Amino acid sequence: MAREPVKLAIIGGSGLYEMEALRDVEEVRISTPFGDPSDAIIVGTLEGRRVAFLPRHGRGHRISPSEINSRANIYALKTLGVERIVAVSACGSLREEFAPGHVVVPDQLIDATKGKRAYSFFGNGLVVHISMADPFCPHLSEYVYQAVKAVGGTVHKGGTFITIEGPRFSTKAESRVWRQWGADIIGMTAVPEAQLAREAEICYAAMAHVTDYDVWREAEEPVTAEMVIRRLAANVALAKEAIRVLARTLPEERPCACGSALQHAFATDLSLVPEPLKRDLAPILGKYLAPSA
Ligand SMILES: CSC[C@H]1O[C@H](OP(=O)(O)O)[C@H](O)[C@@H]1O
Numbered sequence: 001m002a003r004e005p006v007k008l009a010i011i012g013g014s015g016l017y018e019m020e021a022l023r024d025v026e027e028v029r030i031s032t033p034f035g036d037p038s039d040a041i042i043v044g045t046l047e048g049r050r051v052a053f054l055p056r057h058g059r060g061h062r063i064s065p066s067e068i069n070s071r072a073n074i075y076a077l078k079t080l081g082v083e084r085i086v087a088v089s090a091c092g093s094l095r096e097e098f099a100p101g102h103v104v105v106p107d108q109l110i111d112a113t114k115g116k117r118a119y120s121f122f123g124n125g126l127v128v129h130i131s132m133a134d135p136f137c138p139h140l141s142e143y144v145y146q147a148v149k150a151v152g153g154t155v156h157k158g159g160t161f162i163t164i165e166g167p168r169f170s171t172k173a174e175s176r177v178w179r180q181w182g183a184d185i186i187g188m189t190a191v192p193e194a195q196l197a198r199e200a201e202i203c204y205a206a207m208a209h210v211t212d213y214d215v216w217r218e219a220e221e222p223v224t225a226e227m228v229i230r231r232l233a234a235n236v237a238l239a240k241e242a243i244r245v246l247a248r249t250l251p252e253e254r255p256c257a258c259g260s261a262l263q264h265a266f267a268t269d270l271s272l273v274p275e276p277l278k279r280d281l282a283p284i285l286g287k288y289l290a291p292s293a
Pocket residue numbers: 012013014056057065088089090091166187188189190224225228229
């Protein structure tokens with residue numbers, strides 16, 4: 001029997017590996033043409049809405065940022081019917097005023113990864129150039145911002161999120177460069193997750209929890225993994241409450257352009273796309289390019 005689509009997904013980052021508030025839970029294991037997602041996807045009901053939850057590092061935090069199979073994660077969520085993803089992350093702060101414990105809902109992204117990740121579903125005979133001018137969905141981001149505010153969090157609207165390759169943290173010289181580039185917060189996972197969500201025409205917003213001042217601030221201890229996880233743990237109840245509010249308040253309809261992100265993105269003559277590729281990408285491309293029967 002066809003499953004009811006699950007339209008909202010939460011990707012949990014460092015320190016957020018489960019969502020106990022979900023009811024009528026089902027554990028779904030999905031294989032994709034790009035491999036397996038980070039873990040089983042937990043589908044459950046929150047505030048009357050079906051929600052999918054996926055920990056990006058896997059339960060037990062076994063997958064390093066560079067090893068995350070973001071294509072499998074996003075593809076698997078797409079096959080469930082997901083239209084919106086809220087990505088919860090721990091992040092370092094590159095600005096005095098974004099203090100540990102605060103939340104940032106970023107509106108811009110800088111990719112400082114090293115080209116080792118899989119950045120696109122496309123290629124192999126199908127050339128697609130999506131727009132990433134506004135990398136985060138403005139509508140979903142506003143609801144995330146309001147939800148964090150509603151549960152009493154100190155939350156900043158907007159900010160530039162830089163993704164480094166990791167897994168090591170930045171040097172002091174690098175951290176100074178990121179600040180000069182205009183980055184406000186730093187992590188290791190928003191790229192390529194955000195752009196793959198855009199390719200899959202899924203709205204994507206980040207709820208970034210500041211855990212540290214990276215390594216640039218003289219008066220502070222340089223960031224460590226233990227510090228990040230300990231400080232995120234202190235904020236995890238806030239994140240979960242905000243997600244509950246979001247599940248209650250988010251309207252069904254999407255007024256943004258994310259759902260038609262591919263419309264003007266194809267460079268290839270679509271009549272030339274190989275059949276196996278059409279079949280593999282059917283959940284993403286189906287509305288533009290159905291495989292032959
Ligand atoms: C555990 S410290 C570094 C780690 O924390 C952040 O994870 P996520 O974005 O999944 O919350 C950062 O990106 C690194 O992966």
